[in-house]
Amino acid sequence: MMVKLLRSGRLELVMFFIISSVLPWSILYAIKHTAMPDASTAQLWMIGTIIFALTGVGFGYGVGRRQQSRIDALHLALKQAAQGNLAVRLPEREGYSLGAAYAEFNELAGKLERRLQVMQRQNEMHVLQQAASNEEAVLEERKRLARDLHDTVSQQLFAIHMSASSLPKLLSASPERAGEVMEQLITMSSHAQKQMRGLIAQLRPLELEGRSLEDALERWFPDYCRQNGLQGELDWRVQGNISEAKEHQLFLIVQEAMANVVKHAQATSVTLSLSDTRTGLTMLLQDDGIGFRADQVRPGSYGLSTMQERALQLGGDAAIVSKPGGGTRIRVSLPNYGAEERAEG
Known part of the structure; x- marks a missing residue:
């Protein structure tokens, strides 16, 4: 029975209930026999009522805040997992309220991360095989x-x-x-x-052959901007290594995005930045062109469908944010499932 209570997290609530019930009687007993030995029954009832009320409010507030903080932690972890950060984990303790929910979340996140890691590796191999074929x-x-x-x-x-x-x-x-x-x-x-x-x-896709993505972009991006009358800025902030499949897909996505800028944006300047975090790789392309409204673009046009397909092959996503007169921003995210595990191995 005790083991079941520990695993379910109910023991903590039972202990709070016992303490909140025993403590007021202990305080009332101490007052009766030390501070007010001659107190009448009416006085003791009034003092006891006050003690019970204050103790109940105090314990209720403390337990409520404690529970809310744990619910907030679970909500934050769910939000991070929904955004692609499956490396997040919650502390597991026996007898811990919501401990069972924490353990199930950790197990689910771990399974998803391992499955997506396998899928990403398979897709990377598929991309390379497809490129070779x-x-x-x-x-x-x-x-x-x-x-x-x-x-x-x-x-x-x-x-x-x-x-x-x-x-x-x-x-x-x-x-x-x-x-x-x-x-x-x-x-x-x-x-x-x-x-x-x-x-x-x-012929530009051949620029990546025999080069890293950084070298290829430093060679191709300024030249492409100059040929099309654009002021280009390349901001490379990637510290870790990038797999060959990701480099291949990102280079093609950058080319597609830049072609769209030249065709549609009527821009004078464009900024391309690539950065990595503990959980993935992000590419941002920002131009100062005329922009557009979402309802003005047919589904699948502006190259978004092609970029999304390339990103989805590696478990990522591509999105375009634009408004008339405010330029266009293209964001591509490629998660890095199991990065910590590979680093430790």
Whole structure:
């Protein structure tokens, strides 16, 4: 019986009840035999009533605060777990009120953390296997780009070369016609330059090959901002190591997010920051563009669906916060389940 009471946490409440019942009688007995030995029955009843009332209020307040603090701790732990911090644990003590609930929460959080850790590792392996299986697709894409280069930029350059070759004769024969050809050359060269930038942008995912995410972003991000007339700031605050799968997905997410900034935001500056905590990795991309209202965007547009899919593959999440005239903020979170366990191992 005693063991059952200890495990259920009821013994603590029973002890409080016993103390709150015995203490007033003890105080009244001490007053009757020491301070007021000649007190009448009416006086003792009045003093006893006051003592019982004060003791009851005092113990009730103390027990209430004690219980509320434990409920608050449980609520906070549930809130942290809902936000992805499954490493949180509550103190377990026998005879502790809510101790059984604490123990069940710890067991549930531990099971979820272990399962999500396994799922995350499996998804990381899947991402890497998927990337490896895409080599053939990459080769096909390079062939397509080669055809595009031949059909667009190469032909533009040939036309520019032919026009430039005719300029010396035109300058002597017809200066006005030569001026028109010069304007055509400027237009064609500008168009060829834009086409070349577009084709180069499609090759950017290769920037990560053989480099860490930090090195790739330091190389790619400023160059991409400069090519698109943006003032870019990169803030790298990651202290720990990042798995290869996470680096791969984050780089693709950053590229998708930056492409959206260029296409939709009409921004002049953009800030990219990456930081890690004990429980995960966070990427923030903030621009000073025109922003938008949530009801103006079709579900799945603005690249959010693609970024969410990439984040969800590793147990994370992606969200966009924006308002008209206030720019747009993209936040990607990738949890690191079982980080403490791996560090200890």
